[in-house]
Amino acid sequence: MSNIINNDKKYIANTYKRFNVVLKEGKGSILIDENNKEYIDFSSGIGTNTFGACDDEWVDAVCNQAKTLQHTSNLYYSIPQVKLAELLIERTNMKKVFFANSGAEANEGAIKCARKYSFDKYGKGRSEIITLQGSFHGRTIATLSATGQDVFHQYFYPFVEDFKYAPVNDINALNDLINENTCAIMIETVQGEGGVNALEPEFIKYIDKVCKEKDLVFICDEVQTGNGRTGYLYSYMEYGVNPDIVTTAKALAGGLPFAAVMFNTKVENTLSYGQHATTFGGNPICAQAAYSIISRIDNDLLEHVKECRKIIDEELKKSPYVKYTTGKGLMVGIELDDKKLAVDIVQKCIDNGLIVLTAKKRIRLLPPLNISFENLRRGLDILKKVLESE
Numbered sequence: 001m002s003n004i005i006n007n008d009k010k011y012i013a014n015t016y017k018r019f020n021v022v023l024k025e026g027k028g029s030i031l032i033d034e035n036n037k038e039y040i041d042f043s044s045g046i047g048t049n050t051f052g053a054c055d056d057e058w059v060d061a062v063c064n065q066a067k068t069l070q071h072t073s074n075l076y077y078s079i080p081q082v083k084l085a086e087l088l089i090e091r092t093n094m095k096k097v098f099f100a101n102s103g104a105e106a107n108e109g110a111i112k113c114a115r116k117y118s119f120d121k122y123g124k125g126r127s128e129i130i131t132l133q134g135s136f137h138g139r140t141i142a143t144l145s146a147t148g149q150d151v152f153h154q155y156f157y158p159f160v161e162d163f164k165y166a167p168v169n170d171i172n173a174l175n176d177l178i179n180e181n182t183c184a185i186m187i188e189t190v191q192g193e194g195g196v197n198a199l200e201p202e203f204i205k206y207i208d209k210v211c212k213e214k215d216l217v218f219i220c221d222e223v224q225t226g227n228g229r230t231g232y233l234y235s236y237m238e239y240g241v242n243p244d245i246v247t248t249a250k251a252l253a254g255g256l257p258f259a260a261v262m263f264n265t266k267v268e269n270t271l272s273y274g275q276h277a278t279t280f281g282g283n284p285i286c287a288q289a290a291y292s293i294i295s296r297i298d299n300d301l302l303e304h305v306k307e308c309r310k311i312i313d314e315e316l317k318k319s320p321y322v323k324y325t326t327g328k329g330l331m332v333g334i335e336l337d338d339k340k341l342a343v344d345i346v347q348k349c350i351d352n353g354l355i356v357l358t359a360k361k362r363i364r365l366l367p368p369l370n371i372s373f374e375n376l377r378r379g380l381d382i383l384k385k386v387l388e389s390e
């Protein structure tokens with residue numbers, strides 16, 4: 001075993017079950033390990049490296065800002081923050097944005113905003129937030145509480161009160177949970193960590209409608225689905241709905257820690273002076289990186305994402321070990337033949353020069369959005385061969 005692996009186990013808290021590979025460098029959708037072996041990257045980090053590894057334009061944006069001013073506190077105005085905010089608001093029709101550092105933190109901001117909106121208007125007690133079974137919203141205590149999976153509700157008691165979990169795609173069950181204390185509904189349009197499950201369009205549209213009717217805050221967690229991943233700039237745009245709050249992170253800054261909470265008309269002024277803040281949120285390097293990423297997510301790129309998905313589905317249909325695929329765009333879940341174990345497949349893919357992810361029992365693919373058709377096909381060939389082996 002390499003020194004890096006030994007010393008990782010020795011010095012780094014053992015919270016990650018890592019695969020046996022030390023990734024050292026990369027370019028685009030190709031990664032290279034410490035022994036100079038090459039891999040095709042179908043993971044993009046976990047959907048963070050929007051244009052793959054060390055994309056030239058992204059590198060320039062990051063390096064130029066590092067040479068200009070790496071950080072200012074949020075006590076002062078910031079050029080990169082304002083440029084990015086203007087671009088995001090123009091392209092989403094949301095009204096205001098708060099910048100944070102991670103998905104969990106963005107969701108914390110959304111939860112705070114939803115509860116404050118309700119407090120301001122209805123007073124104390126109207127604080128219940130409905131999320132979905134199988135959801136994932138982060139690892140802080142509040143976002144663990146929001147996460148609708150029992151495995152995450154252990155050890156760290158007490159959790160935050162007033163979260164309820166509705167089954168997906170079940171309008172009646174959702175209605176049963178809504179009462180006079182409900183203040184918000186929070187969803188992912190495609191549940192990522194929960195297994196790459198796309199919600200039904202009618203369900204998403206109903207949530208939009210019921211939130212408007214009952215003055216609930218509609219929170220769309222686009223941490224994973226956002227920034228082009230599903231073939232839309234933000235996934236909610238496919239359904240003609242208008243969330244009150246959209247959170248995003250992972251791919252926003254192309255591989256730097258960055259997040260945004262976007263507020264629509266209803267809640268644009270809910271959080272005011274002193275009610276929410278972060279030291280690093282809106283960091284100029286991350287904001288410039290995000291600006292370069294968002295300005296490149298145009299129709300051509302979104303079409304490319306959709307084309308790639310067609311190829312993926314076509315190719316995987318040919319494999320007898322793939323039952324079906326799930327998800328949207330370049331957020332792909334692969335339901336395997338019952339005899340295949342996803343973690344084993346991941347390790348075998350690594351052995352054969354391909355990096356893929358899992359989500360629950362499925363293989364999950366989150367390739368760079370601009371992956372070439374050639375690398376996409378090469379990767380799919382490796383995956384199909386791995387599935388055939390044994």
Ligand SMILES: *Cc1c(COP(=O)(O)O)cnc(C)c1O
Nearest residue numbers: 102103104136137138192223224
């Ligand atoms: C990854 C993820 C989060 C948590 O993001 P972190 O940056 O790890 O805090 C929250 N929601 C969704 C949908 C995610 O996929």
